[in-house]
Amino acid sequence: MNSSSQKHFYWLDWFRFLAAFEVMAYHARAHVWAHYDQLQANSKNCLTWVFFEATHWGGQAVILFFVLSGFLVGGKVLERSLDRSFDLQAYVLDRVTRIYVPLLPVLAVSGIVGYIIGGQPISISSLLGNLTAMQSVCARSYGGNLPLWSLSYESWFYVLGGLGAVLLCGNGRAKMISLCGMMFVLALFTRLQPWYLFCWLLGAFSYLLVLADVLPSLVFAGGVAMALFGLGFSEYISAHQGSFGDFLSSGHVAYMIFSLGVALIFPFVARRVPGSAAMRRFEQTGGKLAAFSYTLYLTHYTVISLWSKFRPEKFTTVDVHSFFWFIIVSLSCLVFAYVLYLPFEAQTSRVRGWLKQRVQGRDGTMGRGQGAFPARGIAAATGPAAKEE
Numbered sequence: 001m002n003s004s005s006q007k008h009f010y011w012l013d014w015f016r017f018l019a020a021f022e023v024m025a026y027h028a029r030a031h032v033w034a035h036y037d038q039l040q041a042n043s044k045n046c047l048t049w050v051f052f053e054a055t056h057w058g059g060q061a062v063i064l065f066f067v068l069s070g071f072l073v074g075g076k077v078l079e080r081s082l083d084r085s086f087d088l089q090a091y092v093l094d095r096v097t098r099i100y101v102p103l104l105p106v107l108a109v110s111g112i113v114g115y116i117i118g119g120q121p122i123s124i125s126s127l128l129g130n131l132t133a134m135q136s137v138c139a140r141s142y143g144g145n146l147p148l149w150s151l152s153y154e155s156w157f158y159v160l161g162g163l164g165a166v167l168l169c170g171n172g173r174a175k176m177i178s179l180c181g182m183m184f185v186l187a188l189f190t191r192l193q194p195w196y197l198f199c200w201l202l203g204a205f206s207y208l209l210v211l212a213d214v215l216p217s218l219v220f221a222g223g224v225a226m227a228l229f230g231l232g233f234s235e236y237i238s239a240h241q242g243s244f245g246d247f248l249s250s251g252h253v254a255y256m257i258f259s260l261g262v263a264l265i266f267p268f269v270a271r272r273v274p275g276s277a278a279m280r281r282f283e284q285t286g287g288k289l290a291a292f293s294y295t296l297y298l299t300h301y302t303v304i305s306l307w308s309k310f311r312p313e314k315f316t317t318v319d320v321h322s323f324f325w326f327i328i329v330s331l332s333c334l335v336f337a338y339v340l341y342l343p344f345e346a347q348t349s350r351v352r353g354w355l356k357q358r359v360q361g362r363d364g365t366m367g368r369g370q371g372a373f374p375a376r377g378i379a380a381a382t383g384p385a386a387k388e389e
Contacts, residue, residue, distance in 0.1 A: 009072070009210075009270035010269070010270055010271070010272055010273060010274065010283055011269045011270065011272060011283060011286065012068065012071075012072070012266065012269065012270055013283075013286035013287040013289070013290035014283075014286035014289075014290070015064060015068055015266075015269075016065075016068060016286075016290040016293045017286060017289040017290040017293045018061075019061040019062075019064045019065050019068070019293070020061075020065075020293035020294070020296045020297045020300075021293075021296070022055070022057055022058060022060075022061040023058045023061045023062065023147065023297060023300070024296060024297075024300040024330065024333050024334075025055045025330065026055050026056065026057065026058030026061070027058065027300060027301055027304050028055075028300075028304055028326060028329045028330050028333065029051075029052070029055040029326060031304050031307060031308055031314070031329060032314065032315060032322060032325050032326045032329060033052075033314055033315050033316070033318065033322065033326075034314045034315065034316050036048070036049065036052045038316060039316050039317065039318065040316050040317050042317070043316070043317045043318040043319075048318045051318070053235075056235075057231070059234075059255070060230075060231060060234065060255070060258055062150055063196075063199055063255050063258060063259050063262075064262055065150070065154075065297075066150075066153065066154075066157070066196055066199045066200045066203065066259070067199050067200065067202060067203035067206075067259050067262050067263050067266070068203060068262075068266065069154060069157060069200060069203065070157070070199070070200035070201060070202060070203025070204040070206075070207075070263075071203035071204065071206055071207050071263070071266045071267075072203075072207075073095075073157075073158065073161060073204075074157070074161045074200060074201065074203060074204025074207070075203065075204050075205075075206070075207020075208070075210070076207070077091070077161045077162065077164070077165050077204070078165075078204055078205070078207060078208070079207065079211065080165070081164070081165040081168040081169055082168075084169055086165045086168075086169050088162060088165070088166060089359065090356070091162050091165070092162065093352060093355055093356055093359070094352060095158045095162070097348050097351050097352040097355065098348060099151070099154070099155060099158075101344055101345060101347065101348045101351050102294055102295050102298060102340075102341075102344050102345040102348070103151065103298065104344075105340060105343075105344050106145070106295070106298040106299055106302075106340070107127065107130060107131070107142055107143070109143075109299065109302060109340070110142050110143030110144070110145040110148070110302050111127070111142060111143045112143075113143060113144075113302045113305060113306055114142075114143030114144045114145070114305075115143075116306075116309070117144075117305055117306060117308070117309040118144060120143065120144060123142070125139065126139050126140055126142050127142055129142075130142040130148055130151075133151065133152045133155035133156060134152065135148055135149055135151070135152045136149045136152045136153070136191070136192055137152060137188055137191045137192065138191070143302070144305065145298070145301055145302050145305075146301055147297060147298065147300075147301050148298070151298075152192070153192060153193075153196050153197075153200075156185055156188060156189075156192075157197070157200045159181070159185055160182060160185045160186075160197075161204070163178040163181045163182045163185065164178070164182065166178035167179060167182065193252075195252050195255070195256060198256060198259070199255070199256065199259035202259050202260055202263040203259075203263050203266070205263075206263035206264060206266060206267055207267065209264075209267035209268075210267045210270060210271065215267060215268055215271065217268075219264055219267075219268060220264065220265060220268035220269075222261075222264060223260075223261045223262065223263070223264025223265040223268070224261065224265060225261070226257055226258070226260055226261030226264065227258055227261030227262050227265060228261070229257060229258075229261070230254050230255065230256075230257035230258025230259070230260075230261055231258055233251075233253075233254040233257060234251050234254035234255060234258065236254075237251040237254055238251060291341070291345075291346070292337050292338050292341035292345060292346075294345060295337045295338075295340055295341040295344070295345045296333065296334065296337035296341075299333070299336055299337050299340060300333040300337065303329075303332055303333045303336050304329060304333065307329050307332070311325075
């Protein structure tokens, strides 16, 4: 297989940003307007329906996040496990800094805002639960910041990926420890939704298509068709829930079809080199926007909750005035996320570098991390793919 460790994955940054933007737009629209069925008759038209439908795919956007995470992180772990260049200690440092550098200030803001808008007490147990990725398992999202639920899944995906690499690359004792750890994580998924893990694994294994010498266009076409079918099928199930009875009642199968579709799209798109200067600039713009997409995802609900405190009523008409409020709420989420991104998420690489220097041996290697796996390749997942995730 061809190594892709030093290759840049094109266009995926746009997927990251648009997914975060879609989740924000979904919550912002739900804050500004009542449900479509509750709108006044003169506001129910084709354009309004399209707008409400386009801002209704928050769940699908989270699925896209999970598949993309599986592709960029799980796929890289799989590749380095197969060529025995996986470095556990470097992987742990990369993933911990990726999660916690932006998360810690967000938890502080969430706690303060939760107290302001709802009088929620600062719960130490809830805070610890969110710090240890146990929200959705045995704790609630801290400060009423609902999108934090998905971070629990993301964290355990990372843990499972690292343990799987140890199982493939480690010695006998390490294999036993990793196997016990994997059993613990899988036990946690009896409290979580295991089909989200399925979506992440699809993304991880689709990374193998990047390493293939030839990727037929038919794969991309099939992925697009499946993704569109998954979107349409999930909407149909949602609109006709009662007619399905117990069969496909949850609609999860539609989400899994959608996840398989985007998993087939990513390897093809990631290899499409921009063909002109204008397209290169456009692709690079996606990278700038995606840089703070994680912070946007973590903070937008808290900002919208503040708006709900001071302007709780919902519009039942779609006009210039109500759309102006939607723009204001959305812009406030973007601006707040970017301001918080600068001193925290933007410094992730610096924090990561500082921590790595603290744990490096005198010879400049990662000490015990490579002691466990005598790798012949590179150390940490710090290339463009990891940065994009």
